[in-house]
Each structure stands twice: as C-alpha cells, then as structure tokens.
Amino acid sequence: MARASGCSVATVSRVLAGTRPVGPEIARRVREAAESLGYRPNQVARALRSRSTGTIGLVLPQITNPFFPSLVREVEHALHAEGRAVLLADCDDDPTIEAARITALLDRQVDALLVIPVDERHSRAAVAAAVAQVPLVLLDRGCGPGIADSVATDNTVGMTLVLDHLAATGRRRPCFIGAAGTDSAAVERLAAYEAGAGALDPEAPGRVELGDFSLEWGRAAVDRILPSRPDAVVCANDLIAVGALQRLRQLGVDVPGEIAVTGFDDIPMADLADPALTTVRQPVRELAAEAAHLLGHRLAEQKDGPRRSVRLAPELVVRASSAPRAASAPDPGTTRTAEEDQ
Amino acid sequence: MARASGCSVATVSRVLAGTRPVGPEIARRVREAAESLGYRPNQVARALRSRSTGTIGLVLPQITNPFFPSLVREVEHALHAEGRAVLLADCDDDPTIEAARITALLDRQVDALLVIPVDERHSRAAVAAAVAQVPLVLLDRGCGPGIADSVATDNTVGMTLVLDHLAATGRRRPCFIGAAGTDSAAVERLAAYEAGAGALDPEAPGRVELGDFSLEWGRAAVDRILPSRPDAVVCANDLIAVGALQRLRQLGVDVPGEIAVTGFDDIPMADLADPALTTVRQPVRELAAEAAHLLGHRLAEQKDGPRRSVRLAPELVVRASSAPRAASAPDPGTTRTAEEDQ
DNA sequence: GTGAAAGCGCTAACAC
DNA sequence: GTGTTAGCGCTTTCAC
Numbered sequence: 143m144a145r146a147s148g149c150s151v152a153t154v155s156r157v158l159a160g161t162r163p164v165g166p167e168i169a170r171r172v173r174e175a176a177e178s179l180g181y182r183p184n185q186v187a188r189a190l191r192s193r194s195t196g197t198i199g200l201v202l203p204q205i206t207n208p209f210f211p212s213l214v215r216e217v218e219h220a221l222h223a224e225g226r227a228v229l230l231a232d233c234d235d236d237p238t239i240e241a242a243r244i245t246a247l248l249d250r251q252v253d254a255l256l257v258i259p260v261d262e263r264h265s266r267a268a269v270a271a272a273v274a275q276v277p278l279v280l281l282d283r284g285c286g287p288g289i290a291d292s293v294a295t296d297n298t299v300g301m302t303l304v305l306d307h308l309a310a311t312g313r314r315r316p317c318f319i320g321a322a323g324t325d326s327a328a329v330e331r332l333a334a335y336e337a338g339a340g341a342l343d344p345e346a347p348g349r350v351e352l353g354d355f356s357l358e359w360g361r362a363a364v365d366r367i368l369p370s371r372p373d374a375v376v377c378a379n380d381l382i383a384v385g386a387l388q389r390l391r392q393l394g395v396d397v398p399g400e401i402a403v404t405g406f407d408d409i410p411m412a413d414l415a416d417p418a419l420t421t422v423r424q425p426v427r428e429l430a431a432e433a434a435h436l437l438g439h440r441l442a443e444q445k446d447g448p449r450r451s452v453r454l455a456p457e458l459v460v461r462a463s464s465a466p467r468a469a470s471a472p473d474p475g476t477t478r479t480a481e482e483d484q
Numbered sequence: 485m486a487r488a489s490g491c492s493v494a495t496v497s498r499v500l501a502g503t504r505p506v507g508p509e510i511a512r513r514v515r516e517a518a519e520s521l522g523y524r525p526n527q528v529a530r531a532l533r534s535r536s537t538g539t540i541g542l543v544l545p546q547i548t549n550p551f552f553p554s555l556v557r558e559v560e561h562a563l564h565a566e567g568r569a570v571l572l573a574d575c576d577d578d579p580t581i582e583a584a585r586i587t588a589l590l591d592r593q594v595d596a597l598l599v600i601p602v603d604e605r606h607s608r609a610a611v612a613a614a615v616a617q618v619p620l621v622l623l624d625r626g627c628g629p630g631i632a633d634s635v636a637t638d639n640t641v642g643m644t645l646v647l648d649h650l651a652a653t654g655r656r657r658p659c660f661i662g663a664a665g666t667d668s669a670a671v672e673r674l675a676a677y678e679a680g681a682g683a684l685d686p687e688a689p690g691r692v693e694l695g696d697f698s699l700e701w702g703r704a705a706v707d708r709i710l711p712s713r714p715d716a717v718v719c720a721n722d723l724i725a726v727g728a729l730q731r732l733r734q735l736g737v738d739v740p741g742e743i744a745v746t747g748f749d750d751i752p753m754a755d756l757a758d759p760a761l762t763t764v765r766q767p768v769r770e771l772a773a774e775a776a777h778l779l780g781h782r783l784a785e786q787k788d789g790p791r792r793s794v795r796l797a798p799e800l801v802v803r804a805s806s807a808p809r810a811a812s813a814p815d816p817g818t819t820r821t822a823e824e825d826q
Numbered sequence: 827g828t829g830a831a832a833g834c835g836c837t838a839a840c841a842c
Numbered sequence: 843g844t845g846t847t848a849g850c851g852c853t854t855t856c857a858c
Contacts (some may be wrong), residue, residue: 150845155837165843186537187835189528190850197592200572205557208752211547218574219545222585227592230542230572232560243564250527250539250569302493357756384756391758410550411753414699414726416733492829497853504854507827529851532834 147175158183189251198437199238199247201231202258208381208409209424210258212281216430217256224438226253237264244272252276254437259285262325277440279434282325282424288449291440293433296453297327297406300422301334303458304376304404307420309342311466313374316342317349319363319386320378328355331378331406339376353382360385364393373401374464380405380412380421385413387463401463402464417462425454489517490769500525531593540779541589543573543582544600550723550751551766552600555624558772559598566780568595575602583610590617594777601627604667620784623765623775626668633782636776638795639669639748642764643676645800646718646746649762651684653808655716655744658684659691661705661728662720670697673720673748681718695724702727706735715743716806722747722754722763728758729805744806759804767796 144151156162157172164172175181189195200222202210206281218228229252233242240260247255254277259265266286267478280288280292308316318335321328332350339346351366352360360382367375375390377383383405392395397403405412408423432452433445440447486493491510498504499514506514517523533536540563544552560570571594573585582602587610589597596619601607608628615622616630622634650658660677663670674692681688693708695701702724709717717732719725725747732739739745739759747754750765774794781790 149843151835151847152837153844156844159837161837168844182587182591184532184835186528186531188837190526190532190852191835191837193850195528198569204561205547205553206752211553214572215547215574215576218572219576222573222588229539229571230556230560230570231564232557233846234557234561245524245568246564249524388756388758409755410548414730414753416730416758461585493852494830494854495828498828501853505827510828526851529834530853532836534850535834618851 143175143179143181146179147172179484193372194253194437195251195253196225197229197250198252199228199229199244199252199255200230200245201233201241201243201255203233203235203260205230205232208411209379209407212426213258213430216427217281217433220430220434221303224434233260235260237261237268240265241268244268248272248275251330254278254441256281256433256437257285257290258282262286262323277437277445279433279436282429288451291436291450293429293436293452293454294326295424295429295456297330298334300406300424300456300458301331301376303422303456304336304406304420305335305338305342307458307460307464308374308376308402308404311402311464313464314342315349315370315372316346316376317366317370317372318351318376318378319360319382320350320352321355321359323354327406328378335376341450355379355381357381357385357388361385361389364389368393368395368411373467375401375403377403377405380407380409380419383419383421383463384411384415387417391416398463398468400467404464408459412459413461415463417465420454420461420464421459423459424456428454485521485523486518486520489514492651513783518583538567539569539571539592541571541573541586541592541594541597543575543597545575545577545582545586545602547572547574550753551721551749554768555600555772558769559623559775562772562776566776577602579603579606579610583606586610586614590614592620596620596783597774598623598779599627600624601670604628604665619779619787621775621778621782624771630793633778633792635771635778635794635796636668637771637798639672640676640679641740642766642798642800643673643718644680645764645812646748646762647677647680647684649800649802649806650716650718650746653744653806654790655806656684657691657712657714658688658716658718659709659712659714660693660718660720661702661709661724662692662694663697663701663724664694665696670720672773673721677718694775697721697723699723699727699730705729706731710735710737715809717743717745719745719747722749722751722761725761725763725805726753726757729759729761733758740805740807741809746806751774754801755803757805759807762806763801763804765797765801767798770796776786 144154154172155163158167221228233240237260255272258281269285278290280290281296316339320332336347349370351363364386375386383403405419405421408421412419412421486496496514498506499511563570575582579602597614600623611627620632622632624636658681662674678689691712693705706728717728727743747761747763750763754761754763
C-alpha cells in the first residue's frame with residue numbers, strides 16, 4: 143500500500159485519517175492506490191494503537207421484551223451514524239448474566255457502555271464497577287441515585303397526560319393497575335397517578351392494585367378492581383393494559399363504553415389490540431439520540447464532568463380504548479395522536 | 485504481570501491460554517498473580533496477533549420485525565456460550581444499508597457473519613462479496629441458490645402440518661392469503677399450500693390471494709377471499725393472519741365457528757390475538773444453535789468444505805382460531821401444542 | 827519446560 | 843510536508 147503510492151506508511155495513515163495536512167498531489171495518489179487495491183484499514187490494529195475500538199456495548203435485560211426492539215434499532219442507527227459499532231448483550235433478565243456480559247464487553251475494550259439495567263438494585267454493583275472503567279450511560283431505567291449518566295422518559299409527564307385526557311373526556315372514577323417493583327417506571331408512574339388522580343375524584347388515589355408488568359397480572363387485576371366500579375383503568379404499561387382489555391372483553395364489559403383503558407410505552411401490540419389502546423408513547427428515537435450524545439460527550443471531554451440525568455417528555459397517543467362514552471367505539475384502524483388533538 | 489509472577493510474558497500467555505504444558509508450581513504462581521492483580525487479557529491485542537477477534541457479525545433486516553427478537557436472543561446466547569461476541573447490524577429493510585453494514589463489520593475483522601438477508605435478490609451481491617472474505621451463514625431466509633451455508637425452517641413441512649390439522653378438524657374449503665415476494669418463505673409456503681390443499685378440495689389450490697407479509701394486506705385480502713365461502717383461511721404468516729382476524733371480527737364472521745384461521749411463525753402476538761391464533765412455530769432455538777454450529781465448523785475446518793443447507797422442521801401450535809366447529813370457542817387462555825395432541 | 831525476541835497493522839512521536 | 847522509528851499487548855516461533 144505504501145509502496146503502491148510511492149510514499150511512506152505514515153503518509154498513508156495521515157491521508158486516510160486526515161490527522162495532519164498532506165500535499166494535494168500525493169494525497170491524490172494515495173487515495174487512488176487505496177481505491178485500486180481495495181485497501182481497507184484494519185480496525186483492530188488501529189484500535190490497539192489508538193486505544194479506542196469505536197465499539198459500544200449495549201446491555202439490555204431481554205430483547206424479547208416488546209419495548210426494546212425499537213429502542214435497540216434507534217440506538218444502533220444513532221451509533222452507526224457516528225461510525226461506531228454495537229456489541230449486543232442480552233441478559234435474559236438475570237443480574238448474574240448481566241454482570242458477566244458487562245465483564246465480557248469490558249474485556250473486549252468497548253469504548254463505552256449503554257446499559258438498560260435488569261434491576262434497580264441488583265444491577266448496581268456491576269454497573270458501578272463498569273463506570274470506573276469506561277463512560278457509561280443508563281438508558282430507560284435507573285439504577286440507584288446518581289451512579290452514572292442516564293437518559294429516560296419522564297414518567298410523571300406521561301401519567302399526567304393520561305389523567306388530563308381522561309378528565310377531558312369525562313371520566314371521573316379512575317383506578318390504577320401498576321407494578322410493585324422498585325424500578326423508576328413502577329415507582330414514578332404510581333406516584334404520578336396518586337398525585338394526579340385526586341383531581342378527578344378524592345377516592346381515586348386509593349384505587350390501586352400492584353403486581354408486575356405482565357399480561358397475566360393485567361388480567362388478574364381486573365377482577366380485583368371491578369368491584370369499585372371504575373370508569374377508567376389506568377395501567378402502568380401496555381402489557382398490563384392488553385391483559386386488562388382481554389379480561390374485560392371476556393367479562394362482557396364494554397370498552398370504552400363502560401370503562402376506558404390506557405397503557406404506557408406504545409409497544410406495537412397497543413395499536414393492534416381491540417379496541418386499539420390509548421397509551422403514552424416513549425420518545426424512542428430521541429432517547430437513543432440523547433444517549434448517543436451523552437456517550438460522545440463523555441468520550442470527547444474529560445471523563446470527570448458532573449453526572450447528567452436527562453428526562454424526555456413522552457407523547458399521548460389517543461386510540462379507541464379511551465373514546466368518550468357518548469361516541470360509539472370508532473373503527474379500530476383509526477388512531478389519533480396527541481398533536482392531532484391540538 | 486510477568487514481573488509479579490516472576491517469570492516471562494511468554495509463560496504467562498501459555499498458562500492463561502493453555503497452549504503448551506507449563507510447570508505446575510509456576511502455573512499456580514501465575515494464576516495467583518492474575519487473580520490478585522485483577523488481570524484481564526486485552527482481547528484487541530490478542531485479536532491482532534492471532535488474527536481472530538472472537539466476534540461474529542449479525543446482520544438482520546429490521547429488529548422491530550416481531551419474528552426477529554427471539555431469534556436474536558437465541559443467537560446471542562448460543563454465540564456467547566462459545567465465548568464469542570455479537571456485533572449487531574440493523575439494515576432498516578434496505579439492501580443499500582445492508583451492504584454498508586456488512587462492509588463495516590468486515591472492516592472490524594469479524595470472524596464470521598450471520599446474515600438474515602433483506603431481499604432474496606438485492607442482497608445477493610453484498611452477501612457473495614462477504615462470502616469471499618469470511619465464513620458466512622444465511623439464517624432464516626435464502627439468498628439465491630447455494631451461495632453460502634444456510635439454516636432455515638422447512639416451510640413445506642409447516643404448511644403440511646397446517647393442512648393436515650385443518651383436514652383432521654373437518655375443514656373442507658380452505659383458501660390461502662400469501663405474499664407475492666420471491667423469498668423462500670413466500671414461495672415455499674404458497675407452493676406447499678397449492679400442493680397440499682387439493683387433498684381437501686380440488687378447487688382449493690386456486691383460492692389464493694397474494695400481497696405482502698403485512699397486517700394491512702391480511703385485512704384487505706379477507707374481502708377478496710370471502711365471496712368464495714371458505715371455511716378456513718390459511719395465512720402465510722402471523723401478521724397476515726392477525727389482520728385477517730381483525731377484519732373478520734369487524735365483519736361479524738365467527739372464528740372459528742364459521743371460518744378457521746391459521747398463521748405461520750408464532751410471533752408473540754399470535755397467542756394474544758382473539759381468538760388466539762393457531763400457527764406454525766419456527767424452531768428458533770434450534771435454528772440459532774445450528775447456525776452457531778455451522779459457523780463453528782467453518783471456522784475450525786478448512787474454509788472450502790461443501791456448502792451446507794439445513795432445514796429444520798417446525799411445530800404446529802393449535803389454538804382457538806382453528807377449533808373444530810362442533811365445540812364452541814374455548815377459553816382464549818387455553819392453548820394446546822402439537823405434542824399434546826399426540 | 828522456559829525465556830528472548832519477532833512481529834500482527836496501525837498511529838504518533840520525532841527528525842528532516 | 844514527509845519519512846523513520848518505536849511501540850500498542852499479545853502469541854508464537856526459536857533457542858536453550
């Protein structure tokens with residue numbers, strides 16, 4: 143390669159990396175030679191020398207969780223646009239596996255880590271250890287206070303959007319089906335419901351059932367919540383909401399005629415449920431972009447800036463499951479977004 | 485590290501890699517030193533020297549396609565179990581992006597590539613170019629004849645299972661909603677339907693509507709197929725089937741009372757549809773394991789063995805959407821698998 | 827069985 | 843501006 147262009151390897155390196163100015167004539171020769179020889183620089187050697195692999199580790203609980211694929215997609219695209227590559231680690235929802243995967247990624251000299259922790263508490267040690275070695279940003283879920291940079295959806299805003307919408311469409315007796323976990327999604331969504339539901343009905347903050355983030359729990363919780371005669375079921379995520387929808391249908395309850403149902407996340411299934419589910423759409427692309435930005439910042443600047451915690455506001459997606467009682471349920475194919483409401 | 489254990493770097497390398505016999509006493513000292521220093525070998529340097537990164541590129545059309553997350557999960561776990569890591573490349577269903585991603589992975593010196601091609605025809609050039617550089621196995625979808633090793637589900641077996649099941653449960657007027665593409669899934673599933681449906685009804689092979697693999701097409705196709713008064717709608721994948729289910733419900737058609745509906749793939753949504761969808765479950769774990777095995781084979785043996793093409797038989801999952809007409813629709817939560825039928 | 831030394835392909839000092 | 847040279851951290855001959 144150096145021979146072919148009639149100059150030294152150093153010059154070749156400079157032309158390709160653009161590190162230092164090079165004469166226009168010789169630069170052209172180098173580029174031509176690279177072209178005709180089909181030369182591709184070896185990223186491994188480059189990484190060894192420059193101590194930077196251009197590789198980011200993405201650690202997530204379970205790729206089969208329906209909320210993650212779109213997030214992974216956006217992260218992959220955002221990072222690739224910066225010329226970085228993504229090493230994927232699926233943890234099977236197990237903090238032990240998570241710790242092992244993080245170690246494996248660190249051994250491979252990833253430049254940084256993007257972690258969606260499995261568990262608020264049990265992931266902390268592994269994350270803390272990793273933070274000491276490379277820039278790390280927590281995505282979507284927290285992992286203890288101020289342990290690392292983090293990017294997540296603002297759950298409080300989301301829940302407020304839901305409650306405001308229910309109030310505006312005439313619902314007065316909401317209830318909440320949530321999750322008992324200690325993670326930010328469970329805690330913040332519950333807190334926001336309790337804080338906001340009182341405006342609709344002083345009793346509403348008390349109508350709460352806590353289980354986990356599953357379809358099964360959604361189905362089971364309906365039976366426990368129904369005796370309180372709610373006119374709206376606010377669910378902590380879409381899985382719970384779809385489960386609730388299934389059980390309500392089974393019991394012959396009219397949604398949205400008798401009861402409105404809302405979810406959170408806007409997973410693909412939300413649009414396909416019958417009736418289509420009103421929910422809160424997380425700003426997935428922006429979450430990914432912000433995470434990539436934070437990583438870039440940590441990689442460029444000195445490693446010791448103050449911890450940043452970014453919260454992004456979600457968007458309400460109004461669908462059939464919360465249509466006002468006056469109107470009959472519209473065609474399931476029809477959806478309106480928050481913008482269109484304005 | 486060499487200093488700490490009082491021997492040479494070569495010996496340290498030998499102990500840790502187990503390449504050559506080392507005296508037991510000194511081996512112990514090395515291991516102790518490694519332990520106490522928290523020594524982790526630098527995989528990048530190792531890769532540069534040994535010309536093997538232990539990294540596999542996984543290239544797929546779109547992680548948001550509901551069939552892929554479980555496949556990605558199994559691939560990741562199978563590969564990680566062998567000490568390899570997965571570089572993920574999402575192609576946004578675009579062959580141009582696919583080609584770019586493949587090049588980027590090759591530049592990073594992946595040991596091999598696992599590719600789910602975007603398009604039977606338009607992915608061929610990029611795949612062929614990659615095959616010349618590293619071991620490559622095609623997963624789930626083909627990409628022209630004999631271009632590389634491949635692992636996929638046996639679509640013919642799957643469709644036969646469906647038709648046999650429909651025959652056994654008393655259906656006599658099946659029809660088919662498929663896709664017009666040239667990919668193996670579209671072609672083989674259609675061919676298998678046409679070959680097998682004649683046994684139920686000589687007219688059946690002619691009752692075919694071809695569109696794409698989408699929910700929307702499933703909805704639209706129902707209107708075109710209904711005039712032929714079918715008692716079973718065989719769909720080329722689950723997305724089509726769920727769309728068909730939605731439209732049939734909208735039209736007030738009783739499923740499975742009047743018409744049975746079947747899908748293909750067993751995506752998560754299949755179990756959640758109402759009624760739950762009878763479908764063909766692809767052997768995802770085995771697909772991933774076989775792909776990993778093939779890769780291992782190519783990496784270990786000489787690169788020029790004969791091309792291998794592995795087809796794995798899928799499994800029928802019987803749910804409510806194809807229940808015999810005599811019985812009323814069972815509880816949506818109840819599912820039976822093919823094994824339980826035997 | 828163990829150590830010394832030569833590189834893997836590249837980049838970054840340092841001369842010129 | 844450009845060439846020369848010394849490594850990045852490891853594995854692997856090759857001597858002993």
